[in-house]
Amino acid sequence: MSPPVCNEPILRFAPSPNGRLHLGHALSALTNADIASAMQGRLLLRMEDIDILRCTPEFERSIHEDLYWLGIGWQKPVRRQSEHFAFYRAALDDLIARDLAYPAFLTRGEVKAGVAAAEASGDIWPRDPDGAPLYPTEERHLDPSTRRQRIAAADRYAWRLNMEKALAEIRSAQAGALCWDETGDGEKGLIVADPAAWGDVVLWRSDAPSSYHLSVTLDDAAQGITHVVRGLDLFHATSVHRLLQVLLGLPAPAYHHHRLLLGPDGRKLSKSNGDTALSTLREGGASSADIRRLVGL
Incomplete structure (x- = not known):
């Protein structure tokens, strides 16, 4: 694009x-x-x-x-x-073709139960910057035939980014850390992105086309946005957006996250x-x- x-x-x-x-x-x-x-x-x-x-x-x-x-x-x-779902889907298909996205079948209830069981046994379950438990990673390695069977059986699923593979591709494609320029009301200057803190984020939901992370990143590039000005509640999400920008070959705007x-x-x-x-x-x-x-x- x-x-x-x-x-x-x-x-x-x-x-x-x-x-x-x-x-x-x-x-x-x-x-x-x-x-x-x-x-x-x-x-x-x-x-x-x-x-x-x-x-x-x-x-x-x-x-x-x-x-x-x-x-x-x-x-x-x-x-x-809502007028650009095909545009978002094309980007998702590119990530799928590069084996950077996978179908995730676990329901919210199954994830919640798994996290509760792990924590009850004394494990510390990783959580994202908003405090939500990270999605389990075992489906990254689900064999293709099982995936096809479950999709054919009309099991509900979302497409998630394989964060491990995405970061590996970034490391092989560029030297230095993934960063963004920040001028907002919190931290300022060159901010080092930490997309791994979000785990395998959703790219395409089972109950709605696309996801916030994917669509906002593509929209900003399509509209030629040079400066993203938004609330501090989205400061940490910028790490995911910067990752997607690099994976999809999109320009990086400057960011200004204002007080809430x-x-x-x-x-x-x-x-x-x-x-x-x-x-x-x-x-x-x-x-x-x-x-x-x-x-x-």
């Missing part, structure tokens, strides 16, 4: 239209818009709507309304992930926090200037 050739900065705001935007989204959207303006660059809007059951046109329209109210403009057209807004419980805001929804605040009489103050800008 040849990404667009462009010398100007290109940023993107990429919400999922599965709920209404809240103050945390406002912080991210405004930060993107402010940085794009300061750099005299362009801001794009992407709808990350892979979850076609929960993402709706109504929520997309509400996102447009909220952004217009905040005074944020973007270059048309809007990119919708936290709720009273100390957790980042979610779409279930109705009292922080921008539409609710607007209906209550708040102005766009009030929102900037509320998010600390």
Whole structure:
């Protein structure tokens, strides 16, 4: 894939239209818009709507309304992930052909039970940076005939990246560590990526086409994104994105992971926090200037 050739900065705001935007989204959207303006660059809007059951046109329209109210403009057209499943599948097929991805059949319940049994016996099960147990690795070595039989029997499965083989390919293809340039609110400078901390990540789900890791990496390259500005909750996931960029021959943008807004419980805001929804605040009489103050800008 040849990404667009462009010398100007290109940023993107990429919400999922599965709920209404809240103050945390406002912080991210405004930060993107402010940085794009300061750099005299362009801001794009992407709808990350892979979850076609929960993402709706109504929520997309509400996102447009909220952004217009905040005074944020973007270059048309809007990119919708639901319109590019074949594009993501082609990249997955490339990884499969290179034996870097494998079908994983274990259910969440089976993984949970296996982890519980291992920990009950005194083993320490590795966990990813978000605290979730890593997926077991034995299916990496499942023989091809068994895989074909299970697929033919309509067993549910997801495609996962074989992290061990992927890292081996990276080591043979480049000298030095896998890194990214970071200018955000946490660590800064050249960050050494650690994709192994995530284990065999999902690339294509059984219940939804593609996955966040695969689609966001491909979209950023397809849209020529030069600067990815997003929340600190995705800081560590950048390690996986950098790995996929190298495996798929994609350019590496610069990254800026900004601070998060936290709720009273100390957790980042979610779409279930109705009292922080921008539409609710607007209906209550708040102005766009009030929102900037509320998010600390």
